[in-house]
Amino acid sequence: MNVLEKEKTWMDSVIKEDQYEKYMDNGKDFIDDDEIWEKLNGNKNPDPKRIRDILQKSLAIQTLEPDETAALLNVKDERLWEEIFEMSAKVKRKVYDNRIVTFAPLYCSNYCVNNCLYCGFRRENQKEKRRRLTIDEVKEEAKVLAGKIGHKRLIVVYGEHPLSDARYIADTIKAIYEVKVPTKNGYGQIRRVNVNAAPMSVEDLRMLKEVGIGTYQVFQETYHHQTYARVHPEGTIKHNYQWRLYCMHRALEAGVDDVAIGVLFGLYDWRFEVMGLLYHARELESKFDGIGPHTISFPRLMPALGAPFVQETKYKVSDEDFKKLIAVIRLSVPYTGMIVTARESADIRREVIPLGCTQTDASTRIGIGAYRESYNRQEAERQQFLLGDTRSLDELIRELAQMGYITSFCTAGYRCGRTGQRIMKLLRTGKEGQFCKLNAILTFREWLDDFASEETKEIGERLIKKEIEEVKQKIPSVYPREIFQELIGYYERIKDGERDLYF
Numbered sequence: 468m469n470v471l472e473k474e475k476t477w478m479d480s481v482i483k484e485d486q487y488e489k490y491m492d493n494g495k496d497f498i499d500d501d502e503i504w505e506k507l508n509g510n511k512n513p514d515p516k517r518i519r520d521i522l523q524k525s526l527a528i529q530t531l532e533p534d535e536t537a538a539l540l541n542v543k544d545e546r547l548w549e550e551i552f553e554m555s556a557k558v559k560r561k562v563y564d565n566r567i568v569t570f571a572p573l574y575c576s577n578y579c580v581n582n583c584l585y586c587g588f589r590r591e592n593q594k595e596k597r598r599r600l601t602i603d604e605v606k607e608e609a610k611v612l613a614g615k616i617g618h619k620r621l622i623v624v625y626g627e628h629p630l631s632d633a634r635y636i637a638d639t640i641k642a643i644y645e646v647k648v649p650t651k652n653g654y655g656q657i658r659r660v661n662v663n664a665a666p667m668s669v670e671d672l673r674m675l676k677e678v679g680i681g682t683y684q685v686f687q688e689t690y691h692h693q694t695y696a697r698v699h700p701e702g703t704i705k706h707n708y709q710w711r712l713y714c715m716h717r718a719l720e721a722g723v724d725d726v727a728i729g730v731l732f733g734l735y736d737w738r739f740e741v742m743g744l745l746y747h748a749r750e751l752e753s754k755f756d757g758i759g760p761h762t763i764s765f766p767r768l769m770p771a772l773g774a775p776f777v778q779e780t781k782y783k784v785s786d787e788d789f790k791k792l793i794a795v796i797r798l799s800v801p802y803t804g805m806i807v808t809a810r811e812s813a814d815i816r817r818e819v820i821p822l823g824c825t826q827t828d829a830s831t832r833i834g835i836g837a838y839r840e841s842y843n844r845q846e847a848e849r850q851q852f853l854l855g856d857t858r859s860l861d862e863l864i865r866e867l868a869q870m871g872y873i874t875s876f877c878t879a880g881y882r883c884g885r886t887g888q889r890i891m892k893l894l895r896t897g898k899e900g901q902f903c904k905l906n907a908i909l910t911f912r913e914w915l916d917d918f919a920s921e922e923t924k925e926i927g928e929r930l931i932k933k934e935i936e937e938v939k940q941k942i943p944s945v946y947p948r949e950i951f952q953e954l955i956g957y958y959e960r961i962k963d964g965e966r967d968l969y970f
């Protein structure tokens with residue numbers, strides 16, 4: 468068998484119809500394009516009183532109904548939008564406080580059997596130099612990220628290809644967890660490996676669960692059936708809309724508790740896509756005892772070499788609409804984490820983080836093998852898309868601290884079993900934020916001691932003092948005195964070089 472035949476045989480073995488058809492309703496999936504348009508058209512000119520009632524429902528951390536989200540999306544009055552923005556920020560603070568989580572993407576392989584019209588990694592893009600990291604190279608990348616930059620969380624990214632199948636993904640996850648690098652005062656290591664990869668079977672997802680996958684992230688890209696079929700050409704695995712749409716059902720079935728969904732905004736009408744995300748979240752909640760998406764992502768289509776579709780689309784999302792869609796997602800699925808990435812410029816990130824974002828990346832490189840010093844400029848240009856913000860983690864953390872946000876490197880929730888249904892309950896009742904605050908203080912202390920520049924350390928110290936004082940003020944109403952004492956004990960031990968202490 469030649470390489471192409473081997474690939475074809477592999478492709479034919481990937482999709483298992485019985486693993487998604489069982490969730491469908493008489494052959495129909497849960498995204499009804501006509502119904503979404505009916506909701507959007509049927510909720511035009513919403514009464515301000517109704518909008519304010521909807522905002523109160525979000526503040527009570529309840530997932531909205533499709534009619535309610537459609538009403539928010541139909542607001543025209545800019546003053547009312549100001550109220551919406553204020554409430555989205557308030558909901559974020561209620562669930563997540565002033566905490567923000569940082570991570571880095573690690574691209575392991577850009578081989579791909581698919582041909583998505585908007586992506587530089589697509590099979591027909593001859594300009595792309597194909598590469599897959601060896602396990603040793605993956606470790607080298609992780610050493611830079613954990614030992615030099617100070618990341619504790621990664622999202623590991625793979626194209627869909629037999630060379631980066633579930634076995635390879637599992638091996639890379641294991642390799643990353645093994646990395647432990649001495650630092651100034653302690654050691655650096657990656658404590659949570661999230662995965663962005665193709666939809667997989669229940670069996671493959673069980674294998675990833677066994678090696679300690681964090682969140683499993685797959686974006687539907689677009690929920691609009693016709694657009695989906697057009698941008699994911701026939702004859703590719705990705706052309707199958709339902710295999711992708713139901714991959715989070717399979718993940719939850721396989722015991723992967725934290726699942727993440729997203730849309731590539733710019734492929735179709737943004738209001739429709741926000742509705743699609745809501746329907747997806749509600750479907751998961753209804754089928755899996757209240758477990759909805761752990762995070763939602765909302766990347767905007769960006770130029771990529773060898774992907775001319777990006778210039779042609781008429782659905783590009785303006786900065787103004789981008790802010791609106793972020794606020795409406797925050798209000799529609801109030802408990803979820805929301806990720807804004809370095810695709811966006813520093814200015815835009817500054818504007819949208821307060822609207823409800825909980826995670827962001829920094830020191831980002833998206834070429835294969837890009838974190839090691841041998842990486843050069845020419846390779847940097849051959850990537851999946853172009854970045855809008857290339858600031859270092861140190862710079863980003865300093866700016867966030869100046870804005871009043873504490874960067875949390877906490878990965879305790881996952882390791883203490885605060886995932887799935889448990890985390891959903893904690894998020895909905897605002898209790899997760901309490902654990903998070905303590906762990907944010909501890910992990911921020913670690914990071915300041917191990918990786919911060921003098922300037923960032925100084926600003927960070929001030930913020931950390933303020934945070935400790937805030938916890939102290941909440942004794943005993945929120946924090947028992949013993950917990951506060953334990954916090955201070957852990958804090959001192961971390962200052963003395965101990966690492967990875969958490970609640």
Ligand code: SF4
Nearest residue numbers: 579581583586588589
């Ligand atoms: S978007 Fe993903 S599946 Fe599509 S071509 Fe790019 S890497 Fe492959």
